[in-house]
Amino acid sequence: MQIDLRTVSIKPLRNTFDHLVRRFGDKPASRYQEGSYDIQADANLQYRPTWDPEHELHDPGRTAIVMADWYAFKDPRQYYYGAYTLARARQQESAESSFEFVESRGLLAQMDEATRALALAVLMPLRHAAWGANMNNTGMCADGYGTLITQPCMYHAMDNLGVAQYLTRLGLLLGDVTTLDAGREAWLNDVRWQPLRRLVEKTLVTQDWFELFVAQNFVLDGLLYPLIYEQFVDKHLNAHGGAGVSMLTAFMGEWHGETRRWIDSVIKIAAAESDANKALLTEWTRQWRGAAVEALSPIAQQALGDTAADVLATVDQSFNDRAAKLGLTL
Amino acid sequence: MDMQASKKKLGLKERYQVMTRGLDWTPSYQKMEDIYPYVAYEGIKIHDWDKWEDPFRLTMDAYWKYQAEKERKLYAIIDAYAQNNGHLGVTDARYINTVKLFISGISPLEYVAHRGFTHVGRQFPGAGPRVACLMQSLDEIRHAQTQVHSISNYNKYYNGVHDFHHAHDRIWFLSVPKSFFDDAITAGPFEFMVAIGFSFEYVLTNLLFVPFVSGAAYNGDMGTMTFGFSAQSDEARHMTLGLEVIKFILEQDPDNLPIVQRWIDKWTWRGYRVLTLVAMMMDYMLPKRTMSWKEAWEVYFEENGGALFKDLARYGITMPKCAEQIALEKDHLSHQAWSTFYNYGAATNFHTWMPDEDEMAWLTAKYPESFDKHYRPRYEYWREQAAKGNRFYNKTLPMLCQTCQIPLVFTEPGDPTKICYREVDFKDEKYHFCSDHCKAIFEHEPEKYVQAWMPVHQIYQGNCFPEGTDPTVEGFDPLAAVLKYYHLEHGRDNLDFEGSEDQKNFDEWRGMATKNV
Ligand SMILES: [Fe+2]
Ligand SMILES: [Fe+2]
Numbered sequence: 001m002q003i004d005l006r007t008v009s010i011k012p013l014r015n016t017f018d019h020l021v022r023r024f025g026d027k028p029a030s031r032y033q034e035g036s037y038d039i040q041a042d043a044n045l046q047y048r049p050t051w052d053p054e055h056e057l058h059d060p061g062r063t064a065i066v067m068a069d070w071y072a073f074k075d076p077r078q079y080y081y082g083a084y085t086l087a088r089a090r091q092q093e094s095a096e097s098s099f100e101f102v103e104s105r106g107l108l109a110q111m112d113e114a115t116r117a118l119a120l121a122v123l124m125p126l127r128h129a130a131w132g133a134n135m136n137n138t139g140m141c142a143d144g145y146g147t148l149i150t151q152p153c154m155y156h157a158m159d160n161l162g163v164a165q166y167l168t169r170l171g172l173l174l175g176d177v178t179t180l181d182a183g184r185e186a187w188l189n190d191v192r193w194q195p196l197r198r199l200v201e202k203t204l205v206t207q208d209w210f211e212l213f214v215a216q217n218f219v220l221d222g223l224l225y226p227l228i229y230e231q232f233v234d235k236h237l238n239a240h241g242g243a244g245v246s247m248l249t250a251f252m253g254e255w256h257g258e259t260r261r262w263i264d265s266v267i268k269i270a271a272a273e274s275d276a277n278k279a280l281l282t283e284w285t286r287q288w289r290g291a292a293v294e295a296l297s298p299i300a301q302q303a304l305g306d307t308a309a310d311v312l313a314t315v316d317q318s319f320n321d322r323a324a325k326l327g328l329t330l
Numbered sequence: 331m332d333m334q335a336s337k338k339k340l341g342l343k344e345r346y347q348v349m350t351r352g353l354d355w356t357p358s359y360q361k362m363e364d365i366y367p368y369v370a371y372e373g374i375k376i377h378d379w380d381k382w383e384d385p386f387r388l389t390m391d392a393y394w395k396y397q398a399e400k401e402r403k404l405y406a407i408i409d410a411y412a413q414n415n416g417h418l419g420v421t422d423a424r425y426i427n428t429v430k431l432f433i434s435g436i437s438p439l440e441y442v443a444h445r446g447f448t449h450v451g452r453q454f455p456g457a458g459p460r461v462a463c464l465m466q467s468l469d470e471i472r473h474a475q476t477q478v479h480s481i482s483n484y485n486k487y488y489n490g491v492h493d494f495h496h497a498h499d500r501i502w503f504l505s506v507p508k509s510f511f512d513d514a515i516t517a518g519p520f521e522f523m524v525a526i527g528f529s530f531e532y533v534l535t536n537l538l539f540v541p542f543v544s545g546a547a548y549n550g551d552m553g554t555m556t557f558g559f560s561a562q563s564d565e566a567r568h569m570t571l572g573l574e575v576i577k578f579i580l581e582q583d584p585d586n587l588p589i590v591q592r593w594i595d596k597w598t599w600r601g602y603r604v605l606t607l608v609a610m611m612m613d614y615m616l617p618k619r620t621m622s623w624k625e626a627w628e629v630y631f632e633e634n635g636g637a638l639f640k641d642l643a644r645y646g647i648t649m650p651k652c653a654e655q656i657a658l659e660k661d662h663l664s665h666q667a668w669s670t671f672y673n674y675g676a677a678t679n680f681h682t683w684m685p686d687e688d689e690m691a692w693l694t695a696k697y698p699e700s701f702d703k704h705y706r707p708r709y710e711y712w713r714e715q716a717a718k719g720n721r722f723y724n725k726t727l728p729m730l731c732q733t734c735q736i737p738l739v740f741t742e743p744g745d746p747t748k749i750c751y752r753e754v755d756f757k758d759e760k761y762h763f764c765s766d767h768c769k770a771i772f773e774h775e776p777e778k779y780v781q782a783w784m785p786v787h788q789i790y791q792g793n794c795f796p797e798g799t800d801p802t803v804e805g806f807d808p809l810a811a812v813l814k815y816y817h818l819e820h821g822r823d824n825l826d827f828e829g830s831e832d833q834k835n836f837d838e839w840r841g842m843a844t845k846n847v
Contacts, residue, residue, distance in 0.1 A: 005414055005416065005418045005843050008843045010487070013489070014485065014492060016485070016486075017493065017494065017495075018493035018496070018817065029482075031479055034475075034478050034482055035474070035475035035478055035479065039495060040445070041442070041498070041499050043500065045512060046783050047509075047513060047781045047782065048781060049516040050778065051367075051368040051371070051516075057512060057515060057516055081468070081471050081472040081475050081476075082401040082476070085394055085398040085401055086401060086402070088390075088398070089394045089395050089397075089399075092390075092391040095391065096391070128354075131353035131354060134464075135452060138464060139452045141448045142448045142449040142452050154464075154468060155468075158390060158393075158464065158468060159390075161353075161390050161464070162390035162394075165389050165390055165391070166391075168348055172340070172348075175337075176338045177340060177344070177348060180348055187355060188355060198359045201358075201360040204357070204365045205365055
């Protein structure tokens with residue numbers, strides 16, 4: 001016998017899980033809430049890590065930032081795995097059609113040789129910078145406390161890998177595998193790229209994961225993405241017949257705009273928690289910003305020539321405005 | 331001349347390499363050991379990370395595309411199942427206790443797996459394995475979340491899992507799976523990969539996920555079945571990663587062999603002890619059985635695992651020694667486990683029951699060597715007593731094994747009439763073990779295992795009562811206080827299935843669909 005269960009109207013015993021009721025009251029919970037809040041163990045951890053016996057497995061003491069509740073960091077995008085992959089799948093679809101469009105219309109042929117060479121000289125070494133960002137965000141997810149902040153770090157890490165891979169495809173489209181090699185060679189040995197590589201390697205040994213968040217996501221990428229993708233690619237290259245390149249890096253611009261909302265919310269929430277946090281975040285931001293501007297200036301010079309200093313100053317200024325809006329006084 | 335013409339074309343393998351390990355570089359401003367500080371202390375020797383063979387090739391754009399496609403389908407089914415009251419279509423309401431066991435015992439492990447693969451995905455100096463681990467990290471948070479989302483609807487209508495995260499960190503038997511995964515993630519990065527990537531995901535996965543997923547399918551639970559099937563293509567990737575890890579480590583240096591062999595021995599046993607919960611689920615908790623625990627062990631471990639270890643013999647790896655003891659236990663494991671849970675049914679977040687006549691006959695047929703002789707009489711006696719109103723709930727706390735944290739309820743290998751009991755003195759304390767294997771694991775790393783958070787010890791130390799409890803007051807009921815600490819509602823979440831609210835509601839709700847009210 002086929003039973004039609006749909007016709008049965010029954011009253012649920014409860015709306016959602018108790019830990020969500022304690023946080024949000026007795027009402028149905030969203031998938032973001034069910035998948036994210038309190039899902040990291042926070043009691044009765046069994047053994048200390050043999051790789052870090054100073055700390056517990058999940059330990060808020062791996063950063064100097066102090067929060068009463070680490071689940072304060074609600075992601076404004078409310079990304080859980082499903083929402084995240086759906087969003088990125090849509091973006092990769094449009095990136096895919098950009099690649100097809102550029103290829104089929106021969107858009108890259110409109111660029112003269114000098115512009116093509118410049119685009120590659122600036123963009124190819126950045127594959128490695130994005131890879132460093134991937135390692136750092138992975139580290140933040142590993143060392144961080146509370147799924148609300150560790151989860152988006154993991155998504156961010158995979159996005160960083162995605163960016164490095166889109167740059168790789170761009171390199172293979174504009175050149176070939178020797179183009180990638182040349183970018184690596186510049187990253188390793190060209191004097192103009194050494195300050196940035198030195199800075200990235202310094203982030204790789206930065207112990208405090210929240211400081212790393214500030215250094216990598218807020219400061220370095222907060223300066224690098226506007227400088228490279230807005231100023232260099234979308235404005236400078238575009239004006240020199242490089243519209244094709246601009247289409248191929250559309251993902252980066254859009255992604256930076258989207259992830260900025262999350263990064264800003266993290267800084268804002270942590271800063272608003274206490275004066276001590278605010279002082280720490282200010283200090284970190286100040287230090288890393290100084291180092292990042294210095295590291296980016298030979299690259300800006302290479303990319304933008306005479307206008308480099310002005311453009312970098314503008315980028316720096318709008319970063320400072322952004323920081324001020326989040327509660328930091330630099 | 332056309333620029334394209336002179337281009338060097340890349341093969342699939344090279345293309346994936348420039349998309350992943352080609353992004354990496356050897357640092358010169360910082361030392362390798364400062365960037366990758368945890369890779370040396372386990373004694374594993376790796377000479378050339380470039381020898382790593384990528385077990386699968388998935389760039390991020392492809393990953394996003396395929397996974398999003400799967401998510402779309404999965405959530406459409408989860409939604410439909412919830413909207414159509416799919417839970418009323420399961421074989422009988424006892425089945426739902428399987429789901430409770432799964433979400434409180436297994437789903438939190440998916441989350442720890444996510445964090446573990448993140449950790450090693452940062453720590454290996456080789457970019458190839460790092461990327462593979464990151465993909466798995468992402469898959470594992472997917473599993474944790476899709477399971478919660480699928481099972482969320484059950485929580486709305488049935489008891490026992492309303493605070494499953496809280497439960498996972500506290501309830502006595504849940505420390506068995508929890509300590510297993512905490513053990514792995516607190517080990518070094520190579521041991522984690524052998525423990526989880528290989529032993530768990532490759533050797534034992536068919537004994538964990540397959541029984542739950544096919545159990546769901548047999549019992550009409552489309553929701554659970556769907557996330558299981560949806561995870562299958564992820565699992566296929568995880569298995570290839572687990573196997574590649576073993577081969578890679580062993581090919582790098584002959585000195586790695588004894589270390590890896592010891593880890594395989596340890597983690598096969600650790601994993602098997604966790605599977606005790608699955609064994610009892612298969613033999614007792616599924617109203618419609620798929621296969622017996624014993625059959626599953628024979629097919630998935632003795633046959634398939636046997637072939638695997640034969641294949642690994644060329645590296646010098648041998649079948650874990652514990653397999654002999656497991657073979658001796660396969661006639662007894664599930665029965666001893668279910669007896670224990672029936673005893674302690676007042677302190678569990680799922681219901682227990684005695685098998686009915688048909689089920690006893692099934693058990694007799696599946697376990698001709700052991701069931702009628704050792705277990706049937708016990709069950710008949712308990713059933714009789716319950717019928718007379720003497721249902722006995724054990725309130726005495728059992729002694730736990732310091733390694734696997736299971737109460738000492740297992741019998742001596744080869745003698746099902748005698749409880750197996752081992753002990754070790756370490757730094758003026760006595761530690762107890764369920765078996766020679768758990769004892770050996772402790773003896774190799776006593777400093778680690780003395781830290782274990784042992785539920786029974788913690789209760790006796792007064793650490794498992796709600797804050798502000800005064801255990802010295804007249805008439806203090808320790809079990810009631812412990813249940814409060816667990817956030818278990820006495821009489822709703824625990825005790826017998828017979829007479830439970832779950833049973834009553836399910837009958838009533840199903841009745842509304844089949845009768846004219
Ligand atoms: Fe999983
Ligand atoms: Fe044990």
